[in-house]
Amino acid sequence: MDDVINQDGTVARELKTGTDAEVDMQSTNESQSRGTVGDIYVDDPRMTCRNVNVYYGDKQAIFDIDLDIGKNQVISMIGPSGCGKSTFLRCLNRMNDTIDVCKVTGQIKMDGQDIYDGALDVVPLRASVGMVFQKPNPFPKSIYDNIAYGPRIHGLSDDKQHLDEIVETSLKKAGLWEEVKDRLDQPGTGLSGGQQQRLCIARAIAVSPEVILMDEPCSALDPIATAKIEELIDELRENYTIAIVTHSMQQAARVSQRTAYFHLGKLIEVGETDQIFTAPKHRLTEDYITGRFG
Amino acid sequence: MHTSTLIIVLLGLMSLAYYLGRKRSLNLVSGRVRDLHSLPSYYGLHTALWCGIPAILLLVLWISFEGSVVTGLVVDSLPQETQALPPERLNLVLNDIRNLATGDIVSTAVDENLQSAADHYARLQGISQLAMFAAALSLAILAGYFAHRSITRHQRARNRVEKAINFFLLSSSTLAIFTTIGIVLSVLFESIRFFQQIPVTEFIFGLEWSPQTAIRADQVGSSGVFGAIPLFAGTFLITLIAMVVAVPIGLLSAIYMADYAGRHFRSLAKPVLEVLAGIPTVVYGFFAALTVAPFFRDLGASMGLGVSSESALAAGVVMGIMIIPFVSSLSDDVINAVPQAMRDGSYGLGATRSETIRQVIIPAALPGIVGGVLLAVSRAIGETMIVVMAAGLSANLTANPLEAVTTVTVQIVTLLVGDQEFDSAKTLAAFALALVLFVITLALNMIALHIVRKYREQYE
Structure with a gap:
């Protein structure tokens, strides 16, 4: 770390040149490893990340992140654009594998199993860690086939009737069943933006995952559709663990129990959502949530 | 001066x-x-x-x-x-x-x-x-x-100069349009002259093609029969063979290039594939006539099949090879145009690459691929050099790819090569053939462009 530390112990701001995140050396009282403020551990973790680094070619995008993701909890990840929160999210189901130049080091375990273990097959991993993307991306197929896609490729259903049940329950869980039950054979791309995003959530649910990753799921939606998705996230928490990246701090405050603040590839602060938004311990977090930059 | x-x-x-x-x-x-x-x-x-x-x-x-x-x-x-x-x-x-x-x-x-x-x-x-x-x-x-x-x-000199430039550009573009219209009209009028001598029905439905017309009454071997069916059948047969070769290879190589190949391989293989498109058709032609056709003949002989030394098979296969880069680069474009979000969505559900390609990418890109294939078909129909050299001249009405057949373009060439009188039915037949060929390729192109355009709108 080459932070410039002033005499009073605060870090000189070099946001423009900042290749490294600044770390407030003063508030070490509660922080654990590598300068993250707050409690990175939870009592009952679904996923544990230790010492995660991500490189795009020569450029390092993520620095030494330690974080636990608790069972049946919503954890939101906030931070300014380019802070690495989406990259970190994509590490959790190895979506970064699809990018040639991307390299991930460190350890990410799910229920005690290292997901970057060479012996682990990425196919079942992605079935148990589903993902919902920023822009709704239904396949250009019928609504039914969109939902049935996952169960089909994983061989989850034995017969047509079972598949019908999976489609129905997934759509019900995603709160879309009432709106589309009469037109399951219509193309999924014909739905409204909010419906499409709920269709994508239903699609992820259909393969019965344990964790659902959401990468700014509401940024392309209007406020009413956003409210529906947020409601849905709250309901899904009963059965799933959810990690959501969002640019909306109100959304993070509304839907999540824990919040992690990222800055320039580092995890600056993590804690209970209430605490982060009412009494942030790190000055960068405070500056961000009070709207001073970002 | x-x-x-x-x-x-x-x-x-x-x-x-x-x-x-x-x-x-x-x-x-x-x-x-x-x-x-x-x-x-x-x-x-x-x-x-x-x-x-x-x-x-x-x-x-x-x-x-x-x-x-x-x-x-x-x-x-x-x-x-x-x-x-x-x-x-x-x-x-x-x-x-x-x-x-x-x-x-x-x-x-x-x-x-x-x-x-x-x-x-x-x-x-x-x-x-x-x-x-x-x-x-x-x-x-x-x-x-x-x-x-x-x-x-x-x-306001700038505005006036801009206007003049605008006018220049407009006149250049209309020039091309008027030239096309002129060609079409000339083909059309000559065809009408042909159809005054030979009935349209005989031309379109006739099963025999033998365009030698008699100049004197006592000439032999001059039947002067203008039934175009054998020509179109031959064109169709060769185009079909070419497509059977070009579509699978072109499509599969496009899929490999777009979704599987590493950057190194792609940067090497794409230009090489495009070199195929740069080879003059006359080179393909003698390659077909001197290398491929004898090869097929010998291969046929060793298996006890009679393959004529100028066969539809040889011409079609070589034409297919010529069209591979055409199909692959068009398919590559449409496959790449399928948004990354579709791939992400599929990979995010745990689908493998081939599952993603078969069940998401290809269905999404299908209209574009079909459009590309139709463009390739119209190219194959209009192709001349390869068939002139490798397909033969005899107008056989056959579906057997091992026999010699002839195509519309070949007949146009033979009708107009050498000294000709320009008002005999024989020469005018070339215009009639050209007209039908033109209508077919134009229709194919229009359908193809329509499909491709419709597909583009889907994601924009």
Whole structure:
């Protein structure tokens, strides 16, 4: 770390040149490893990340992140654009594998199993860690086939009737069943933006995952559709663990129990959502949530 | 002096006008460009355009009317009995006069009348030439002078030059359109002449093609039958074989390039594949005729099959190879146009690459791929060189790819190669074939473009 530390112990701001995140050396009282403020551990973790680094070619995008993701909890990840929160999210189901130049080091375990273990097959991993993307991306197929896609490729259903049940329950869980039950054979791309995003959530649910990753799921939606998705996230928490990246701090405050603040590839602060938004311990977090930059 | 000299002089005048106009605009504001409405170069261009365009227009008009005016004057000076000749004969006489005036070979004996007419013709042409020079040059200088005089600080030279450029671009694009229309009309009218001799139904539904027409009554082997079915059947057969080769290979290689290949392989393989598209078709042609066709013949012989040495199979396979890069680059484009979000969505559900391609990418890209294939088909139908060399000339009506067949394009070539009379049914048949070919490829292209466009809208 080459932070410039002033005499009073605060870090000189070099946001423009900042290749490294600044770390407030003063508030070490509660922080654990590598300068993250707050409690990175939870009592009952679904996923544990230790010492995660991500490189795009020569450029390092993520620095030494330690974080636990608790069972049946919503954890939101906030931070300014380019802070690495989406990259970190994509590490959790190895979506970064699809990018040639991307390299991930460190350890990410799910229920005690290292997901970057060479012996682990990425196919079942992605079935148990589903993902919902920023822009709704239904396949250009019928609504039914969109939902049935996952169960089909994983061989989850034995017969047509079972598949019908999976489609129905997934759509019900995603709160879309009432709106589309009469037109399951219509193309999924014909739905409204909010419906499409709920269709994508239903699609992820259909393969019965344990964790659902959401990468700014509401940024392309209007406020009413956003409210529906947020409601849905709250309901899904009963059965799933959810990690959501969002640019909306109100959304993070509304839907999540824990919040992690990222800055320039580092995890600056993590804690209970209430605490982060009412009494942030790190000055960068405070500056961000009070709207001073970002 | 010649017209080309005049054009060079005009170009010189235009550059002078540019220089003077630019200089005058600068002088007007004593070098402070910001006080001018437009940049100085626009004033220069404006002056140059005024200097050049009216003169060139005059030149074009003059040249297009000069011939008929001069000829008319010469005809008036001819003796009464020559003037009274029927138009074709009069044309012959006029041709002789022209040839005599320019010193070419004359078809008849040169008599006094003819000689004096020729002299008259040459004199008139000389006058016309001189007048044209004088008129064009003075128009150029005059227009350039007034344009130069009209330059003021507030003159909107930029807007006028932009308008002139707009007009140039418009006329270039319409030129291409009118040329196409001209070709279509000429094919159409010649075809109508053909169909006056041979009934349309016989042409379209006839099962026999043997275009040798008799010039004398006692000639043998001149049946003059124009049934186009065997030709279209042959074209269809060869196109089918070509597509069977090109579509799977092109599509699969496009899929590999788009979704599997590493960056290194792609940067190496794509240019190599595109080299295939750069090989002249005549090279493919003799490759087909000298290498592939004998290979198939020998292979057939070793398996006890009779393969003729010019076979539809050889021509079709080589044509398919030629079309592979066409299919693969079009498919590559549409596969790449499928948004990354689709792939992410599929991978995010745990689908493997091949599952993603089969169940998401290909269905999404299918309309575009179909459009690309249709474009490739119309290319295969119109392809000539390979089939001329490798497919044969005999118009067999057969579905057996091991036999020689002939195609529409091959027959057009053979009908028009060598000395031909241009009003016999035999030559006119080429136009009729061309018309049908044109209609088919046009229809295919329109369907293909329609499909491709519809597909593009889906994601934009």
